[in-house]
Amino acid sequence: MLQLSFIRENKELTIKGLKKKRFKNPQQVIDELLALDNKRRETQTERDGVLARSNAISKEIGGLMKAGKKEEAEALKTETSTLKIREKELTESLNNYEKSLTEILYQIPNLPHESVPEGATAEDNEVVYESALAKNLPQMSEGALPHWELIKKYDIIDFDLGIKISGAGFPVYKGKGARLQRALVNFFLDEAVKAGYIEIQPPIVVNEDSGYATGQLPDKEGQMYFVNADGLYLIPTAEVPITNLYRDVILKEEELPIKNVGFTPCFRREAGSWGAHVRGLNRLHQFDKVEIVQITKPQNSYQTHQLMCDYVASILDKLELPYRILRLSGGDISFNAALCYDFEVYSAAQQRWLEVSSVSNFETFQANRLKLRYKDENGKTQLLHTLNGSALALPRILAALLENNQTPEGIKLPKVIHQYAGFETI
RNA sequence: AGAGGGAUGGCAGAGCGGUUUAAUGCGGCGGUCUUGAAAACCGUUGACUGUAACAGGUCCGGGGGUUCGAAUCCCUCUCCCUCUGCCA
Numbered sequence: 001m002l003q004l005s006f007i008r009e010n011k012e013l014t015i016k017g018l019k020k021k022r023f024k025n026p027q028q029v030i031d032e033l034l035a036l037d038n039k040r041r042e043t044q045t046e047r048d049g050v051l052a053r054s055n056a057i058s059k060e061i062g063g064l065m066k067a068g069k070k071e072e073a074e075a076l077k078t079e080t081s082t083l084k085i086r087e088k089e090l091t092e093s094l095n096n097y098e099k100s101l102t103e104i105l106y107q108i109p110n111l112p113h114e115s116v117p118e119g120a121t122a123e124d125n126e127v128v129y130e131s132a133l134a135k136n137l138p139q140m141s142e143g144a145l146p147h148w149e150l151i152k153k154y155d156i157i158d159f160d161l162g163i164k165i166s167g168a169g170f171p172v173y174k175g176k177g178a179r180l181q182r183a184l185v186n187f188f189l190d191e192a193v194k195a196g197y198i199e200i201q202p203p204i205v206v207n208e209d210s211g212y213a214t215g216q217l218p219d220k221e222g223q224m225y226f227v228n229a230d231g232l233y234l235i236p237t238a239e240v241p242i243t244n245l246y247r248d249v250i251l252k253e254e255e256l257p258i259k260n261v262g263f264t265p266c267f268r269r270e271a272g273s274w275g276a277h278v279r280g281l282n283r284l285h286q287f288d289k290v291e292i293v294q295i296t297k298p299q300n301s302y303q304t305h306q307l308m309c310d311y312v313a314s315i316l317d318k319l320e321l322p323y324r325i326l327r328l329s330g331g332d333i334s335f336n337a338a339l340c341y342d343f344e345v346y347s348a349a350q351q352r353w354l355e356v357s358s359v360s361n362f363e364t365f366q367a368n369r370l371k372l373r374y375k376d377e378n379g380k381t382q383l384l385h386t387l388n389g390s391a392l393a394l395p396r397i398l399a400a401l402l403e404n405n406q407t408p409e410g411i412k413l414p415k416v417i418h419q420y421a422g423f424e425t426i
Numbered sequence: 427a428g429a430g431g432g433a434u435g436g437c438a439g440a441g442c443g444g445u446u447u448a449a450u451g452c453g454g455c456g457g458u459c460u461u462g463a464a465a466a467c468c469g470u471u472g473a474c475u476g477u478a479a480c481a482g483g484u485c486c487g488g489g490g491g492u493u494c495g496a497a498u499c500c501c502u503c504u505c506c507c508u509c510u511g512c513c514a
Contacts, residue, residue, distance in 0.1 A: 044475075048483040055483090058495040062444035065494095077494045084494085250436095250473085371473095379455095381473080 017111030119329025
């Protein structure tokens with residue numbers, strides 16, 4: 001959520017940013033917002049005055065009662081009744097203004113960083129980096145299979161069993177498939193710990209407050225599984241519980257930056273997002289992901305963003321996968337992010353790029369809802385910047401590993417995984 | 427799941443209808459003293475809103491009510507603790 005004070009002081013900048021994000025009617029929405037804000041402040045000033053008067057009278061009555069001057073006290077009481085009525089009216093309209101303001105603010109996306117390219121769709125994303133392997137994309141030999149065939153051939157992932165016990169999009173990993181998943185998770189976690197991230201095992205259900213603080217609620221309510229009896233949401237990503245560890249927290253400067261990594265299953269209803277390109281492991285209701293989260297001082301966040309991207313790139317290099325990095329355009333970037341780089345791995349058999357990671361800087365957008373702040377060197381309380389990225393999501397990595405490494409002799413795993421998996425070939 | 431108790435500033439903890447502008451202690455910060463440190467002493471120490479700056483206003487788990495006046499009384503929700511039960 002953007003800060004009202006920022007919008008008030010940077011109106012034109014805000015509108016310009018919203019246009020880049022392809023937000024409709026920015027001028028009109030911001031005008032409306034600021035008009036409401038003015039009314040809110042006028043109302044609050046008046047109400048504060050009424051309350052100040054009431055407080056003074058109450059004190060006076062207290063003194064008179066003590067002194068035994070009952071009649072004078074009674075006389076003052078009559079004045080407060082008028083004040084009380086006015087106060088009630090003002091409080092009610094103040095609440096209404098605040099409610100409307102919050103509703104509008106909830107609908108306004110984060111402003112894009114200046115480096116975000118203009119554009120409406122994924123077509124306008126900018127390729128900023130291609131790995132060495134990506135410059136010579138692997139060509140599959142005759143008879144190469146997509147992963148959804150390979151998993152059957154080697155009996156390592158079973159979608160039909162998943163359908164039987166849960167439903168579509170809940171695969172069952174078996175044998176070497178299960179062991180490879182476990183190996184990849186351990187590899188990702190160990191690498192992150194080596195890079196200085198503190199490992200976190202958070203709950204995988206969260207309450208409503210957490211959903212609001214990281215921005216899943218109120219908009220994306222339908223995207224999360226909901227446990228009705230207890231009012232809990234299954235997390236769509238570890239970002240939600242890990243970032244919420246720092247909700248309503250004022251950190252000390254020396255505690256920064258916060259670097260956390262967590263492995264969790266992720267649950268997504270993906271309502272209405274199924275189509276031709278989501279076969280097999282490309283889109284699931286439940287999948288595993290290792291997520292990195294950082295919290296930094298405002299002045300450091302873009303440098304940190306770059307370091308996080310370098311980190312993700314290093315993992316993909318170690319996995320020997322061809323990948324490229326995209327800088328998302330204003331229209332394609334997520335609601336919350338100021339800057340987002342997508343990592344895509346090339347799937348040779350599908351002849352497609354698969355998104356395996358997004359590394360985003362949210363600046364103060366999440367921190368504002370989280371009330372996540374720190375005391376700066378002048379003792380002032382300031383919002384922090386939050387960042388996160390997948391490092392990495394399992395299914396599409398698995399798909400690419402299977403497809404790109406298939407040979408007549410089986411699927412040859414990259415070297416770094418041998419120790420972790422306990423085998424070299426599937 | 428049943429019965430009972432509780433939720434107050436970074437922490438501990440008093441206050442139970444009107445100098446609460448929330449006591450006191452610990453911790454933090456600054457100072458005096460000291461070659462330096464410790465100890466002692468003195469001072470200082472929350473968030474939000476608002477203002478050009480003051481002022482003013484809000485916040486004692488959340489929400490609602492009673493009252494001229496609520497941390498304090500009432501209702502309600504949430505969470506925590508103790509005992510009993512169940513259980514990986």
